[in-house]
Amino acid sequence: MAIKHDTGIATEIIHQFDSKPELLVQVLHAFVDRYGFVSEEAIRQIADELNLSRADVHGVVSFYHDFRTTPPGKHTVMICQAEACQAMGSRELTAHAERKLRIEMHNTSEDGNVSLEPVYCLGNCACSPAVMIDDKVHGRVDAGKLDKLIDACRGSNDE
Numbered sequence: 001m002a003i004k005h006d007t008g009i010a011t012e013i014i015h016q017f018d019s020k021p022e023l024l025v026q027v028l029h030a031f032v033d034r035y036g037f038v039s040e041e042a043i044r045q046i047a048d049e050l051n052l053s054r055a056d057v058h059g060v061v062s063f064y065h066d067f068r069t070t071p072p073g074k075h076t077v078m079i080c081q082a083e084a085c086q087a088m089g090s091r092e093l094t095a096h097a098e099r100k101l102r103i104e105m106h107n108t109s110e111d112g113n114v115s116l117e118p119v120y121c122l123g124n125c126a127c128s129p130a131v132m133i134d135d136k137v138h139g140r141v142d143a144g145k146l147d148k149l150i151d152a153c154r155g156s157n158d159e
Contacts, residue, residue: 005039014049021050024060028067037068065118073108073115075153077101078132082121088128089142094118096143100150113154 013030017023027046031038038046038061047054061067079085079094094105101109101116108115124130127139133149141149 005035005041005045007045009034010042010045011049014046019049021052024050024052024057025064028057028061028064032067036072037070040069043069065120068106070108071112074113075134076115076117076132077150077153078117078119078122080120080122080124080128080130080132081118082125084125085129090129093129093131093141093143093146097146097150100147111154114150 010031013034014027016030017027024046027050028038031042031046035042043054043057043061046052047057050057061069077097079097080090081094082090097116098104101114103109103116105116105118119132122130122132122137124137124139129141131138131141131146131149133153138145138149
């Protein structure tokens with residue numbers, strides 16, 4: 001079950017940044033650190049307390065890859081989309097992951113276990129294509145290796 005946005009804690013987060021609208025990105029990062037995502041309710045509250053429009057806040061949330069408006073899965077699978085990894089097959093690996101998880105990038109599997117996200121360089125170019133799962137980088141990942149990593153996240157071996 002997703003963590004519900006607590007307006008009192010949200011106000012504390014916003015006040016940590018002196019309610020300055022120019023610190024919106026930092027406020028949003030603090031929300032993601034606390035809740036894992038920025039809910040629509042949080043966007044309204046942030047906009048109100050920073051004296052910004054909801055469109056302004058939503059625009060920033062949707063622009064940056066670090067922010068999401070839905071709860072993340074228990075595990076996050078990030079597939080590098082940088083040039084070196086693309087040259088070594090990350091596009092095909094991404095398509096394979098989307099088929100296996102039955103979701104597209106920036107989404108979470110129906111069971112809530114796995115979120116699939118792009119990343120734009122893990123600094124592991126010599127071992128392309130690279131994947132990060134829950135802050136652990138894996139190199140030279142092919143479809144078979146990715147299946148095993150995803151299955152470990154799911155706690156099963158189902159397709």
